[in-house]
Amino acid sequence: MAEVEVGRDGDVQTITLDRPDKLNALTRGVHEELHAALEEARDPAVRAVVITGAGRGFSAGQDLGAFGEAGDVAAMLRATYHVNVLAIRSLEKPVIAAVNGVCAGAGLSLACACDIRLASDAAFFVPGFVGIGLIPDSGGTFFLQRLLGTARAFEWMTSNRRLTAAEAHAWGLVSEVIEADSFAGRVSARAAELAAAPTRAIALTKRLYDEAATSTLEEQLEREAEAQAEAAQTNDFREGVAAFREKREARFSGR
Numbered sequence: 001m002a003e004v005e006v007g008r009d010g011d012v013q014t015i016t017l018d019r020p021d022k023l024n025a026l027t028r029g030v031h032e033e034l035h036a037a038l039e040e041a042r043d044p045a046v047r048a049v050v051i052t053g054a055g056r057g058f059s060a061g062q063d064l065g066a067f068g069e070a071g072d073v074a075a076m077l078r079a080t081y082h083v084n085v086l087a088i089r090s091l092e093k094p095v096i097a098a099v100n101g102v103c104a105g106a107g108l109s110l111a112c113a114c115d116i117r118l119a120s121d122a123a124f125f126v127p128g129f130v131g132i133g134l135i136p137d138s139g140g141t142f143f144l145q146r147l148l149g150t151a152r153a154f155e156w157m158t159s160n161r162r163l164t165a166a167e168a169h170a171w172g173l174v175s176e177v178i179e180a181d182s183f184a185g186r187v188s189a190r191a192a193e194l195a196a197a198p199t200r201a202i203a204l205t206k207r208l209y210d211e212a213a214t215s216t217l218e219e220q221l222e223r224e225a226e227a228q229a230e231a232a233q234t235n236d237f238r239e240g241v242a243a244f245r246e247k248r249e250a251r252f253s254g255r
């Protein structure tokens with residue numbers, strides 16, 4: 001039975017984790033289906049991706065019932081979580097985490113691996129890991145340090161404190177909090193907006209920010225120059241300039 005649903009609406013692909021009874025806790029099967037969905041999202045016709053959850057959870061992280069299947073934990077992390085986190089980072093298009101509900105443990109790491117986080121006001125965020133004597137894996141130390149700074153990330157991740165969507169917004173962890181009733185509509189509108197943007201420029205911007213985390217200024221200036229030369233070759237750059245001159249809205253194709 002499918003535990004990850006994949007839908008396509010125009011140039012937006014929506015990936016829904018679909019184990020609502022277990023708050024979309026992650027099993028090896030879910031990882032495999034998520035990976036297949038992320039592979040499908042590489043299709044150039046897809047210009048924005050949404051990852052969300054069915055029911056009242058985004059994801060409660062590792063399925064602790066299925067943890068017996070883990071065996072060698074490091075090998076399991078490499079084969080499942082790492083593959084999908086890296087797939088999200090290497091997707092050359094924006095990935096939105098639409099955090100509809102509970103977001104804990106590696107589910108939180110998964111949301112943080114995405115480019116943008118939108119939260120329902122029904123969502124809440126729980127570190128999870130420390131509650132069971134573990135460290136924040138699946139990028140939990142990497143992304144949360146960048147999003148929150150070391151002091152806040154350390155204190156939160158070692159406290160296991162439940163954060164409301166409003167607090168997550170105040171901390172900059174999510175960019176928007178939306179009433180649960182209008183959440184799906186707002187997510188679709190935001191995804192459509194991103195899908196209509198100049199996709200190559202967005203993909204290059206995503207890569208540059210990832211690289212900036214470990215670059216010197218000199219290296220980064222050089223990368224920007226190369227990326228800008230590439231962006232300046234796109235149809236979207238020509239269209240953007242033409243639209244500006246003609247005082248009209250640009251119609252970007254993503255090429």
Ligand code: LHQ
Pocket residue numbers: 021022023025060061062063064065067070073077102103104105106107126127128129131132134137
């Ligand atoms: C769950 C889970 C869950 C299974 C709720 N698994 N069923 C990587 C590699 C190797 C080892 C392990 O870990 C990792 C990475 C990780 O992700 S570690 C962190 C794992 N996650 C957690 O520790 C979170 C555990 N869950 C919770 O603390 C709570 O369920 C939260 C705070 C998420 C939600 O609380 P509530 O809203 O009160 O919901 P609930 O606890 O009543 O859960 C609803 C159902 O979902 C319940 O099932 P049941 O059959 O009793 O109705 C839970 O057992 C099930 N569920 N999380 N991770």
